[in-house]
Amino acid sequence: MTPMSAQLPFDAGFGVYIHWPFCASKCPYCDFNSHVRHAPVDEARYVAAFRREIAHQAELAPGRTVSTIFLGGGTPSLMRPGTVGAILDAVAANWAVAPDVEVTLEANPTSVEAARLRGYRAAGVNRVSLGVQAMNDRDLVALGRLHSAEEAMAAVKVAASVFDRYSFDLIYARPDQTPGAWAAELKEAIGHAAEHLSLYQLTIEPGTMFERLRDAGKLVVPDADAARALYETTREVCEAHGLPAYEISNHARPGAECRHNLVYWRYGEYAGVGPGAHARLATATGRLALSTELVPENWLAKVEAEGHGVTEVERLSPESQGDEFLLMGLRLVEGVDQARYEALAGRTLDPRRIDDLARERLVERTPDGKLRVTREGFPVLDAIVADLAA
Amino acid sequence: MSEHPISNIRNFSIVAHIDHGKSTLADRLIQATGGLSEREMVDQVLDSMEIERERGITIKAQTVRLEYKAKDGQTYVLNLMDTPGHVDFAYEVSRSLAACEGSLLVVDASQGVEAQTLANVYHALDANHEIVPVLNKIDLPAAEPDRIKAQIEEVIGLDASDAVPISAKTGLGIDLVLEAIVQKLPPPKGDETAPLKALLVDSWYDAYLGVVVLVRIIDGTLKKGADITMMGTGARYEVDRIGVFRPKMTDVEKLGPGEVGYITAQIKQVADTRVGDTITETRRQTPAALPGFKPAQPVVFCGLFPVDAADFEDLRAAMGKLRLNDASFSYEMESSAALGFGFRCGFLGLLHLEIIQERLEREFNLDLIATAPSVVYRIHMKTGEEIELHNPADMPDVMKIEEIHEPWIRATILTPDEYLGGILKLCQDRRGAQIDLNYVGKRAMVVYDLPLNEVVFDFYDRLKSISKGYASFDYTITDYRAGDLVKMSILVNAEPVDALSMLVHRTRAEMRGRAMCEKLKELIPQHLFQIPIQAAIGGKIIARETISALRKDVTAKCYGGDVSRKRKLLDKQKEGKKRMRQFGRVEIPQEAFIAALKMDS
Ligand SMILES: Nc1nc2c(ncn2[C@@H]2O[C@H](COP(=O)(O)OP(=O)(O)OP(=O)(O)O)[C@@H](O)[C@H]2O)c(=O)[nH]1
Ligand SMILES: C[S@@+](CC[C@H](N)C(=O)[O-])C[C@H]1O[C@@H](n2cnc3c(N)ncnc32)[C@H](O)[C@@H]1O
Ligand code: SF4
Ligand SMILES: [Mg+2]
Numbered sequence: 001m002t003p004m005s006a007q008l009p010f011d012a013g014f015g016v017y018i019h020w021p022f023c024a025s026k027c028p029y030c031d032f033n034s035h036v037r038h039a040p041v042d043e044a045r046y047v048a049a050f051r052r053e054i055a056h057q058a059e060l061a062p063g064r065t066v067s068t069i070f071l072g073g074g075t076p077s078l079m080r081p082g083t084v085g086a087i088l089d090a091v092a093a094n095w096a097v098a099p100d101v102e103v104t105l106e107a108n109p110t111s112v113e114a115a116r117l118r119g120y121r122a123a124g125v126n127r128v129s130l131g132v133q134a135m136n137d138r139d140l141v142a143l144g145r146l147h148s149a150e151e152a153m154a155a156v157k158v159a160a161s162v163f164d165r166y167s168f169d170l171i172y173a174r175p176d177q178t179p180g181a182w183a184a185e186l187k188e189a190i191g192h193a194a195e196h197l198s199l200y201q202l203t204i205e206p207g208t209m210f211e212r213l214r215d216a217g218k219l220v221v222p223d224a225d226a227a228r229a230l231y232e233t234t235r236e237v238c239e240a241h242g243l244p245a246y247e248i249s250n251h252a253r254p255g256a257e258c259r260h261n262l263v264y265w266r267y268g269e270y271a272g273v274g275p276g277a278h279a280r281l282a283t284a285t286g287r288l289a290l291s292t293e294l295v296p297e298n299w300l301a302k303v304e305a306e307g308h309g310v311t312e313v314e315r316l317s318p319e320s321q322g323d324e325f326l327l328m329g330l331r332l333v334e335g336v337d338q339a340r341y342e343a344l345a346g347r348t349l350d351p352r353r354i355d356d357l358a359r360e361r362l363v364e365r366t367p368d369g370k371l372r373v374t375r376e377g378f379p380v381l382d383a384i385v386a387d388l389a390a
Numbered sequence: 391m392s393e394h395p396i397s398n399i400r401n402f403s404i405v406a407h408i409d410h411g412k413s414t415l416a417d418r419l420i421q422a423t424g425g426l427s428e429r430e431m432v433d434q435v436l437d438s439m440e441i442e443r444e445r446g447i448t449i450k451a452q453t454v455r456l457e458y459k460a461k462d463g464q465t466y467v468l469n470l471m472d473t474p475g476h477v478d479f480a481y482e483v484s485r486s487l488a489a490c491e492g493s494l495l496v497v498d499a500s501q502g503v504e505a506q507t508l509a510n511v512y513h514a515l516d517a518n519h520e521i522v523p524v525l526n527k528i529d530l531p532a533a534e535p536d537r538i539k540a541q542i543e544e545v546i547g548l549d550a551s552d553a554v555p556i557s558a559k560t561g562l563g564i565d566l567v568l569e570a571i572v573q574k575l576p577p578p579k580g581d582e583t584a585p586l587k588a589l590l591v592d593s594w595y596d597a598y599l600g601v602v603v604l605v606r607i608i609d610g611t612l613k614k615g616a617d618i619t620m621m622g623t624g625a626r627y628e629v630d631r632i633g634v635f636r637p638k639m640t641d642v643e644k645l646g647p648g649e650v651g652y653i654t655a656q657i658k659q660v661a662d663t664r665v666g667d668t669i670t671e672t673r674r675q676t677p678a679a680l681p682g683f684k685p686a687q688p689v690v691f692c693g694l695f696p697v698d699a700a701d702f703e704d705l706r707a708a709m710g711k712l713r714l715n716d717a718s719f720s721y722e723m724e725s726s727a728a729l730g731f732g733f734r735c736g737f738l739g740l741l742h743l744e745i746i747q748e749r750l751e752r753e754f755n756l757d758l759i760a761t762a763p764s765v766v767y768r769i770h771m772k773t774g775e776e777i778e779l780h781n782p783a784d785m786p787d788v789m790k791i792e793e794i795h796e797p798w799i800r801a802t803i804l805t806p807d808e809y810l811g812g813i814l815k816l817c818q819d820r821r822g823a824q825i826d827l828n829y830v831g832k833r834a835m836v837v838y839d840l841p842l843n844e845v846v847f848d849f850y851d852r853l854k855s856i857s858k859g860y861a862s863f864d865y866t867i868t869d870y871r872a873g874d875l876v877k878m879s880i881l882v883n884a885e886p887v888d889a890l891s892m893l894v895h896r897t898r899a900e901m902r903g904r905a906m907c908e909k910l911k912e913l914i915p916q917h918l919f920q921i922p923i924q925a926a927i928g929g930k931i932i933a934r935e936t937i938s939a940l941r942k943d944v945t946a947k948c949y950g951g952d953v954s955r956k957r958k959l960l961d962k963q964k965e966g967k968k969r970m971r972q973f974g975r976v977e978i979p980q981e982a983f984i985a986a987l988k989m990d991s
Contacts, residue, residue, distance in 0.1 A: 017950055033951075072949075201946040224942040231942075249946050264950040278951040289954055320957060327956050331948060356975055360919050381944040383918055386963045 012268025013067035015260050016091050018050065019274030020076040021296045024108070028144040028209035029171070029202060033276030033294050034074045043083045049303040050273055051090040053292070056308035057271040058094035060288070061281040064269070066095045068102040068260035071125070077107035081119030088124040102165075102259045104129055109155035109168070110147045117155075117162045127165040129198070129258075130155055135185045139174055144209075156192050167196035167258065172230055173222050174202055179233040186234065190241045195256035199234050200249045201227060228379050235375065248331045248378055265332050267325045267344075275299035275309065280316075280324075287321055289314045318346040323389050330385055335372025349388055357384060394467045397577045399648040401469040401606070403486045405514060406496035407504035407862060408475030411526040413437055413448050414558040415496060415567070416472040420637060422564050423456040423468070440753075441745055448474040449745065451482040451592065453604060453650060454637040460572045468571060469650040475506055477864050478739030481686040481718060483510060485665060487517040488683070489591045489606035489650060492575030494567065495548070499525040499533040499555070503545050503830060504862035505802050511546050522570045523553035529560050537831070545830040580647025586610030587676040588669040590620065591650070593660050595714040599631070599639075601657035605669060606650050609676065612669075613644040618655070621679045622667040627655035660714050686718035688736025689797065689867060690743055690846050691780040693724055693761035693889060694750070695732030697969060697980055701756055702731050708754035709733060712746060719746055724781065726888050728973055729759060734781055740846055759971060759980040761889040765842045768795040768870055783888045785877045788928070794893070795870040797842040800825065802835065803853070805861035810834045812856040820844035821895060840865075841873065843893065878903055878932070880986075881924040882910070885974045889983055899925075903933035906986050913982035916940040921976055 022041055023034040069091060071084060088103065104127040105120055107113050117128065132152045134140045140149060147155075152168075159166040170189055172182050189197065202221060204210050213219035222230065235245055243251040247265060250258065263270055272279035272290060276299075279290040292309035293299040299309040316324070322345025329336035342348050354371065357363040362377035362384055377384055404412040413434035437448050456468040471486040473479075487493065493514040497507055514521055523542050525535045535555045542550040554570050556563030592604040605612065612618075616629045633641040634651040645651045657663060666683030670676045696705050709721045720736040737743040743763060750756050767779040769786060770793040779785060779794075801822075805813055807829075817824070817838045826837035840849075845865070853861050878899050880890040890910075894902050903925025910923050918940055925933040948956060970977035 015950075019951075201944075203946050224940075228942045248944060248948075261949060264948075264953070270950055272950060276951070278954060280950070280953075291954065314954075323957050323960050324953050327960065328948065328953060357918065362918060379942045379944055380918055380940050383940055383943045386960060386967075387918065389960055390964055390967050 012266035013263045014064040015068040015263035015270040016066055017270055017272045017277055018071045018087055019277040020079055021074045021275045022078055023075045024146060031205035031208050035296055043080060047083055047086045049300050050087050052303050052307050053273045053309055054090045054094050060283055064095050066097045066101060068263055070260040071105040073106055075108050076105050077113040081116055081123045084120055085123030102127055104260055109152035111151055114155040114158040117158050121162050128159050128163055130159060130168040132168040133171045135188050153192055167198060169198040171200050171202050173227045175220055179229050182230055183233050183237050186237045196252040197243055198250050231379055246333050265328045267328050287316045289316055326385050326389055330373050335370040337370055353388055396648045398464055398466045399577050400466060400571050400575050401490040401578055401650060402492040402494055402571060402575055403471040403473055403490045404494045404496060405473055405510035406475055407506040410496045410498040411558045412496050413472055416470055418558050418561050418564045419470060420454060423458050441749060449479055451486045453635055455634040458568050466572050476741055478742040484513055485591055485683055487513055489589055491578055492520040494524050495521050496524045496526050497538055498527050499535045499538045500527050500530045502538045502541050505804050505864035509864040520575050521548060522574050523550045524567060525553050525555045526558050528555045529557035541831050578648030581609045582611060582647050584609035585674045585676045586612055586671040588612060589680055590663060590665060590667040590669055592665060593663040595660050599654050601660055602652050602654055603663055604652050607645050607647050609647055611644050611646050617672040618669050619672045620667045620669055622664045626672055630654045686738060688720050690737045690739055690763045691734060692763040693732050694735050695729040695759045697757035697759055699730045705756055708750050728887055729889050760984050762892050763846050765797050765846060767893060782877055782891045782893050793872045794875040796873045798868050798871050799840055799842050799865040800868045801838045801840050801865040803861055803863050804833050804835050805857050807834050809857040809861060816852055816856060876927050879926050880906060881926060883921050883974050883976045887973055899927055900932050907933045907935040909986045911935040911937055913985055914978055
């Protein structure tokens, strides 16, 4: 594994993202492109479509060596292992694959899905990320999850026995959550974790059931101060247990970071395949942002008719690239390389703005010329980015 | 053209309180006399400016010539002038009145006499007008024509026994209005053979015709090709074109005494004409010029700055264009430490300010920042010199000032009794001196002397909210009086914001300072750092608030699929920042400059 400090500034790797858009039920907080279908999904037909879309993106970005693959969702653990294997084969048929490729699959921690983990490993998956979300049943019910805490821990145990690398997700800043209760829950979770944890503050996304509940006054989430206190707790507990944050919401033993997600944050290159997937490809005509049709059936029909599901192609201007680079890169504790920002954006970051932010201890310059957000800065990162990008 | 004898001409204005139905009545009169076909007719047809149509108010007085075959079998020429109701445009009313012999006084029969009803009646009486009261909106269930009739007699002292009950909306009673105009209003007087004497009522710029001048002939005859002289400016022209509004512009051969019409004459710009001037024949001049009008004086000033400094020249051009048709609006260049280059502009009142600002933004696509409106102060210096201060930022060193004088108004307010207490308190709080308190039926009528600087900001808004919209208000500027006035500065993050500084009365400074700081606290978004907001007089802080630093603003998950959405959000934020002004490190939204002045109590 590449140590983080040794990464080359302009080569953040090439990742392939595969989106599986189906779930067993829709969680009330979720705004992902996930869909519930009552009839069984024709996986073979989707595999054929994935194959075509992978080939299409390989045409746009040929000759790459794939360093990471991520099967996300939705709930990819609803796929049969054979389906996963066929998709991975399609990736390998279109690009070279690095020998140390990281292949992550997102899984929901139900007993049914746990039973398939071995099959995924046989298909080529070498890392799983489980959506545990909470360590107690009351909150799992409130989050609309289909699994119990016990079931989730059982799934984590299976994952630990099958994979060298696994991670799981928790959602915090839940209604009424106190820093004390969260610290205890988190410590318990760390007891089950190995090298990596994703810890997300509950976000009320537009268009979700939670948004309607909140607007109706039936759901009260922690205010800015309380949420900030919970964030501090998260950082402290994880750090004390050897899982320091390397990104806003991601914590890992040093060296065990999710390499696929690092491709995004380091603003590398990635293909995006499947309904509602996004890609960033460096082509001869510039850096392209692609996105595909959202509705699974429409995506399928489009791919079958046209060979790809891409609905939008945008050639990113230097300003947009600079903005995306900051939006992603400053999420990382390691910070961003200002020289690379200049190369992408065609302008420099305003040193006076940096000085002002540094004076407030929100950002700092590192000896090797990087700019990074401090611990005090992370809770207000979006405002910092808006300030620097202005 | 005048196949009609002068005795068959009637010139009249329609005056009323705002929204009592002047323009709607004008519509019905035009329709009833066949000025426009059904198809050409729209509501308030004379309100032709986009902003007039949108707000449903009249800003510019308009004129139209009607031909009416009366019951006596004769055909009369009626020149109608529709006037604005809002006090800011009272000047438009008075010059229309000067061109007529009579007025239709429209009173909404569901509302009764209001402050501008009174003000306009007095103007009409000053102009020696014969007045015909018209009770409008009798179609409304709440209309009480008999009670309102009594009220007109009692409050105004006008004989209302012949008041005409109508509905301008349905057209009911319009025939009676036409008859009353013919029978009750006097014809103009004038000598056809005397040297030409005509009143320059108004002038404006027309994209096709150039400068168009509205005239009222007093004596003599005006013909196409005539060699005329404007007696006030001394300018000489040859008349190109002569005509009347019916309401479409229609050319005629000549205009005789008592007639109202327009001329064009190769006049370069509206500024070359002076409203109220006397037009005469160059070779046979009238011996006695008309008294003329006092030019409309701007009473409220504020700075207008482009949000984007690059728009400065566009703003200058846009102001020039607006000024072409609105001489009551004035502007001169100014520069502000915080806002860069812009203009100090003078207006007839706050509605006028709002309208000009809106027109600049809409018709010329400009983004503007308006600074605190200010009245004109007269500063008496110790040296004996007197300075007119339009901009608090230009206030001289206090050590050199002997006294500061401020304009006062006399305000008349009519209100239902139950709101009287609140209104008296408002006037008292605004340093008012009560002059009179009376009852007009069930309504109270209070007269107050008030400093204009207490009125320009939000007095009218407050009055409306205290009285739930039922009180009406009118004022005239009376005089200048010495006042214990001080300059209050606002400091944001320890930096003075010149655009927010203002002159206030010493006794009111602390309260205003506190209100401003509180308002700014609401208006300025949280920043990454704490922002103190202070009000100060000289070096002394009299009020302070603190905007706490932003505590939390971070996206929890952001992966490959989220970045496009986040970038679009960032783009919006950048756009938003463009609508802000940077003061040191603080970004102030442009609306804040005016909004900060509106006090809630
Ligand atoms: N019900 C009813 N409504 C009327 C009548 N006359 C006018 N209105 C309504 O009253 C409102 C104001 O009418 P306008 O004719 O614009 O009033 P105005 O006096 O010209 O107003 P300003 O020019 O702004 O002073 C409009 O909504 C008209 O439709 C009427 O006879 N009956
Ligand atoms: C792609 S999602 C879902 C993966 C999988 N389908 C599941 O639910 O377990 C990845 C993670 O985002 C987090 N997440 C989704 N919606 C969220 C929200 N509104 N607020 C905070 N975290 C959220 C959850 O922790 C979830 O596990
Ligand atoms: S949170 Fe996961 S399981 Fe729930 S709807 Fe979203 S993608 Fe599906
Ligand atoms: Mg009107």
